Amino acid sequence: MRKVVVVTGANSGIGLALCQRLLSQDDQIHLCLACRSMQRAEAARSALLSSHPSADVSIVQVDVGSIKSVLQGARILTQRYKQIDYLYLNAGIMPNPQVSLKAFVKGLFSRKVISMFATGEGLLTQKDSVTEDGLQKVFETNVFGHYILIKELEPLLCHNNNPSRLIWTSSSNARKSAFSLSDYQHRQGQESYSSSKYATDLLSVALNTHYNIKGLYSSVVCPGLVMTNLTYGILPSFFWTLIMPVMWLIRLFTNSFTISPHNGAEALVWLFNQKPESLDPLAKYHSCTSGLANSYVTPLKMDLDDTSSLSFYEKILDLEKQVRKRFVPGNC
Numbered sequence: 001m002r003k004v005v006v007v008t009g010a011n012s013g014i015g016l017a018l019c020q021r022l023l024s025q026d027d028q029i030h031l032c033l034a035c036r037s038m039q040r041a042e043a044a045r046s047a048l049l050s051s052h053p054s055a056d057v058s059i060v061q062v063d064v065g066s067i068k069s070v071l072q073g074a075r076i077l078t079q080r081y082k083q084i085d086y087l088y089l090n091a092g093i094m095p096n097p098q099v100s101l102k103a104f105v106k107g108l109f110s111r112k113v114i115s116m117f118a119t120g121e122g123l124l125t126q127k128d129s130v131t132e133d134g135l136q137k138v139f140e141t142n143v144f145g146h147y148i149l150i151k152e153l154e155p156l157l158c159h160n161n162n163p164s165r166l167i168w169t170s171s172s173n174a175r176k177s178a179f180s181l182s183d184y185q186h187r188q189g190q191e192s193y194s195s196s197k198y199a200t201d202l203l204s205v206a207l208n209t210h211y212n213i214k215g216l217y218s219s220v221v222c223p224g225l226v227m228t229n230l231t232y233g234i235l236p237s238f239f240w241t242l243i244m245p246v247m248w249l250i251r252l253f254t255n256s257f258t259i260s261p262h263n264g265a266e267a268l269v270w271l272f273n274q275k276p277e278s279l280d281p282l283a284k285y286h287s288c289t290s291g292l293a294n295s296y297v298t299p300l301k302m303d304l305d306d307t308s309s310l311s312f313y314e315k316i317l318d319l320e321k322q323v324r325k326r327f328v329p330g331n332c
Ligand SMILES: NC(=O)C1=CN([C@@H]2O[C@H](COP(=O)(O)OP(=O)(O)OC[C@H]3O[C@@H](n4cnc5c(N)ncnc54)[C@H](OP(=O)(O)O)[C@@H]3O)[C@@H](O)[C@H]2O)C=CC1
Pocket: 008, 009, 010, 011, 012, 013, 014, 015, 034, 035, 036, 037, 040, 062, 063, 064, 065, 066, 090, 091, 092, 093, 141, 169, 170, 171, 172, 222, 223, 224, 225, 226, 227, 228, 229, 230, 231
């Protein structure tokens, strides 16, 4: 039986590089690109097939920023497959990012300079908005839409005899101080991205607590700093091109400048090859690239505990109940 691998946000950046790498490693898998734009998904499928002509690649429309679309996409996946072996929860956004030049210059002359480059801590703010579902857009896209997708696909993911895997693209930008349980959607602040990635980490831990017994395992990854549409949205591409020599130099001091989507996907591919029972649910698996451009994976303990992850999970369950009331069959 072919292993079924579903990847959200598969049409560009890290998601697309992951698909290329998975097919290079094993062209017997069935790969399903879960994307919001069918046109961009078709283009990605063509690119994958041109480098792997015998590959088995399908597409499904899923906009993780819309509950209606997630429910429709999950329905199609449920009709199409009996089991999903790997679900990569990779789609993500950072809308309207602003870099604080003041914080950057201050950080350059502080002892935290290396960690500033590795995490972007304190440098970025975003302007979030509210979706048609009445949820914060960054939270719904990066976290909650994916959570609903998992719940809808539960029968395909929970098989004791053959464990299935959830692999989230989180970030080193996930930060406890940006997250608050009383405002877990981050309605109030301006660090919705950091908050959503911390929420991702909490959710992954809670999912392990609840689902390992049913044969479902969740892991989180940090791909490092990767040049993708997301980063080109932070600063224009000419800026990144200009400072590329500086970026290679910074690589001598931090292993988090993976830069290419191929390198950024390192930990996502590595996890594909690991036995889930051997993984640490409290670790984030970082894609790293050395000064000599060698890629490797480093697990680092996350700044969280079981109690906070379970408290967040209760909030998510409550929100799920509220949202589902609006989507009873016939209503959607
Ligand atoms: N680049 C970096 O340095 C880092 C990235 N990450 C994370 O990596 C992940 C991938 O991002 P990256 O490859 O960098 O950036 P890209 O913008 O290239 O990829 C993001 C992907 O997510 C998709 N997407 C966005 N919103 C939705 C939605 N509502 N429904 C379905 N798909 C959606 C995009 O589709 P579309 O083309 O239609 O917009 C695109 O395919 C994200 O979760 C990001 O937060 C984490 C750490 C660092």
